[in-house]
Amino acid sequence: MRTIRRALDLGCDFFDTAESYGPFVNEELLGRALRGRRDDAVVATKFGWEYEGTARGALNSRPEHIREAVDGSLSRLGTDRIDLLHQHRVDLEVPIEDVAGAVGELIAAGKVLHFGLSEAGASTVRRAHEVCPVSVLQTEYSLWERHLEQEILPVIRDLGIGLVPYSPLGRGFLIHRWVEDS
Structure with missing residues (x-):
């Protein structure tokens, strides 16, 4: 907690979490x-998994589950809003239009401010964006993982x-080499 508060003091204000980190x-x-500094931070969290207790199960991005997940996240975060809500992974069992529609309803209700996707392909991003504006795409990108440069980056720019x-x-590879060599 001291680290988070010190980060705020130093001007770091974007905090990315998820219901699955821990979980919860x-x-x-x-x-x-x-607590007491909520307005100093931008809070991003993610939804999209089923849980039995703390055991993670299958993907679940059905609209009713999204609403339950957001209410749980709001309670755990002790806040009245989530600045950025990501779908953690694309759920092939639920049309992305239904996901975007549910998040759009949460935005209209004031529980969520912005919609994000994680690990989504270009066509999925386009389809979601037609229903509810997508603010960000979260995906792996490094010297090792450059898959998004050909198709995805042009779409999100557009x-x-x-x-x-x-x-x-590179999932720690670069830092691991640096530590070994130092």
């Missing part, structure tokens, strides 16, 4: 750390969608 524990920790890359250091 990371959202609770972030909520406690941001639609005005931001990119939130994860694992920019």
Whole structure:
């Protein structure tokens, strides 16, 4: 918690979490750390998995599950809004239009401010964006993983969608080599 608060003091204000981190524990920790400073932070979280207790199950992006997941995240984060809500992984059992529609309803209700996707392909991004504006795409991008340069980057540029890359250091490979060599 001290690290999060110090990060805020230093101007770091974007915090990315998910119901699946812990599971649930990371959202609770972030909520406690941001108590009294919520307006200083941009909070991103993700939905999309079923849980039995803390055991993660199958993907689930049905609209009713999205609403339940958001209510759980809001409670754990101790906030009235999620600044950026990502679908953690594309659920092939649920049309992306239904997912985007459900998130659009949550935006209209004021529970969510912006919609994001994670690990989505170009056509999925386009279809979702037609229903509810997609603000960002989160996906792996590094020197090792450049798959999005040919098809996905042009689409998100065209639609005005931001990119939130994860694992920019090659899933730790670059840092591991640096530590070994130092």
